[in-house]
Amino acid sequence: MWRRCLLTGMFAWLAAAAPASAFVAYVSNEKGNTVTVIDTDSWTVTKTIKVGQRPRGIEFSRDGKFVMVAVGDDDTIQMIDTKTQEIVDTLPSGPDPELFTQDAAGKTMYVANENDNTVTVIDLEKRARLGDIQVGVEPEGMAVSPDGKILINTSETTSMAHFIDTATRQIVANVLVDSRPRFAAFKRDGSELWVSSEIGGTVSIVDPVKHEVTGKVTFEIPGLRSEAIQPVGIGMTKDGKTAFVALGPANRVAVVDGATHKVTKYLLVGQRVWHMDFTPDEKYLLVTNGVSNDVSVIDVAAQKVIKTIQVGELPWGITIAQP
Numbered sequence: 001m002w003r004r005c006l007l008t009g010m011f012a013w014l015a016a017a018a019p020a021s022a023f024v025a026y027v028s029n030e031k032g033n034t035v036t037v038i039d040t041d042s043w044t045v046t047k048t049i050k051v052g053q054r055p056r057g058i059e060f061s062r063d064g065k066f067v068m069v070a071v072g073d074d075d076t077i078q079m080i081d082t083k084t085q086e087i088v089d090t091l092p093s094g095p096d097p098e099l100f101t102q103d104a105a106g107k108t109m110y111v112a113n114e115n116d117n118t119v120t121v122i123d124l125e126k127r128a129r130l131g132d133i134q135v136g137v138e139p140e141g142m143a144v145s146p147d148g149k150i151l152i153n154t155s156e157t158t159s160m161a162h163f164i165d166t167a168t169r170q171i172v173a174n175v176l177v178d179s180r181p182r183f184a185a186f187k188r189d190g191s192e193l194w195v196s197s198e199i200g201g202t203v204s205i206v207d208p209v210k211h212e213v214t215g216k217v218t219f220e221i222p223g224l225r226s227e228a229i230q231p232v233g234i235g236m237t238k239d240g241k242t243a244f245v246a247l248g249p250a251n252r253v254a255v256v257d258g259a260t261h262k263v264t265k266y267l268l269v270g271q272r273v274w275h276m277d278f279t280p281d282e283k284y285l286l287v288t289n290g291v292s293n294d295v296s297v298i299d300v301a302a303q304k305v306i307k308t309i310q311v312g313e314l315p316w317g318i319t320i321a322q323p
Contacts, residue, residue, distance in 0.1 A: 023279045025286055025320045026067045026080070027295060028055040029312030035069060036311040037085060038286075040279055040320070043297065043307050047085055051078055057099040058317040061124070062106025067319060070097040070111065077111065077122075092129040094120045099183075099317075101142040101151075103166070110151055112139040119153050121169065133169050135162050141184040141195065145208060154181035154195055161195050161204075163211060173211040177204040182232045183275075187240040187258070196231035196245065203231050203245055205261055217245070217254075217261050224250055233275035235285055237300070244285055244298070246273040253287055253296075255303055267305055269296035277320045288315035 022041040028051075029036060035055060037047040052071030060067055060082075067080040070093065077091035077100065093100075094113030102109050102124070109122040118132040119139060136155025143152040144166070151164040154177075161184060163173040178200020185194045186208070193206040194217075203217035219229045230248035236258065237243070243256040249272050255265040270289025278285050278300070285298040288311075295315060297307035 023281075023320050024082075025277070025295075025318055026058055026060075026069075027288060027311050027315050028058040028069050028317040029293075030054055030056055030290070030314040030316040032313030033071075034312045035067070035080065036315070038295065038309060038311070040284065040286075043309055045309065045311065048312065049080060049085055049087070051080075051087065052076065056316045057097065057112075059100065059102065059319045060321040062102060062104070064321050068100070068109075069317075070100055072096045072098060072114070077109075089127065091122050091124075091127055092120070093122070094118050094132060098140050099142045101144050103144055104148055108166075110142055110144070110153075112142050112153055114138050114140065117155070119151070119164070131169065133164060133171070135164075135171070136160050136174075140182055143184040143186055143193070145186055146188060146190040150208065152184045152186075152193060152195075154184050156180045156182065156198075159197070159200075161193070161206060163208075175204075175206055175211050175213065177206075177213065178202045178216075183234050185234040185236055185243075187236060188238055189240060191240075194234055194236070194243065196234055198230045198232055198248065201226055201229050201231065203234065203256075215261050217256055217263065219245075219247060219250075219254055219263060221247075221250055221252060221266055233273075233287070235276045235278060237278075237282060242300075244276060244287075246276060246287060248272055248274070249291075251289075253285075253298065265303055267298060267303065269298075269305055270294045270308065274315070275317045277318045279320055286318055286320065288318050290314045290316065 025038040027036040053073030057070040096115035100111040121130040136158030138156035141154030178197035180199040205215040233246040271291035276287040
């Protein structure tokens with residue numbers, strides 16, 4: 001009897017101690033023309049996938065079956081099967097696709113095409129192009145509002161955030177932000193839109209209803225010139241209380257209070273930090289460092305870098321989901 005109790009207790013302890021399902025991260029390496037696969041339990045690279053020329057934007061499909069990567073110099077979106085980790089199909093974009101986003105249902109994709117100033121709309125079920133939306137010069141940042149009614153595109157040279165009605169596919173508002181906007185992110189409650197401006201050196205806080213800039217996040221790092229501080233990627237916690245902003249060649253990630261919009265901390269990471277993604281449990285934030293060819297792992301609660309993982313050449317984008 002005692003032996004059975006002992007074994008039962010041991011199995012219970014092992015079950016409690018066993019880690020949750022591992023998360024898998026996919027990193028696009030812009031110059032290496034590869035995608036690196038990282039296991040977030042062991043923090044090791046498990047595979048390197050050869051893809052098309054100049055991979056940048058990367059994202060899981062909503063059902064988790066595919067990882068989609070924009071290969072800019074091939075003018076297409078490649079689809080990687082997450083079970084086989086092999087390219088199985090392509091999606092039709094415009095010339096030089098850079099970033100893209102999906103609606104909540106995972107039925108429609110919106111792709112920013114840098115070379116022809118359009119956003120391509122793709123039916124993901126049919127894997128067919130539905131049309132194009134004309135936007136500003138050098139479109140890049142993409143985001144869909146939490147209610148799914150508004151698509152945001154940022155145009156680098158035009159220095160605008162375009163508000164696009166997803167039903168009519170027409171621009172309903174243009175908001176001027178600082179120079180070279182690269183990324184856009186909504187708070188989960190839809191109350192704010194954050195837009196990073198690489199050359200302007202700020203993150204604009206936009207009222208999505210009034211279409212007005214209501215505030216700006218500014219950055220100052222002792223010993224660095226202002227022009228070296230170039231905001232790009234943004235990661236925001238689900239509760240909207242904390243945001244992380246990649247500062248490019250400043251080699252820092254800024255921790256920003258979501259309510260006051262003030263920087264509370266700077267985290268030193270690798271060289272030319274670019275984009276980022278959270279593990280689904282929000283315990284970790286992984287950021288890509290283009291010049292040092294690695295990924296920094298940030299403990300979100302501790303706001304501390306805990307690990308560096310070597311990946312491919314010029315890592316650009318990253319996406320994370322459960323296997």
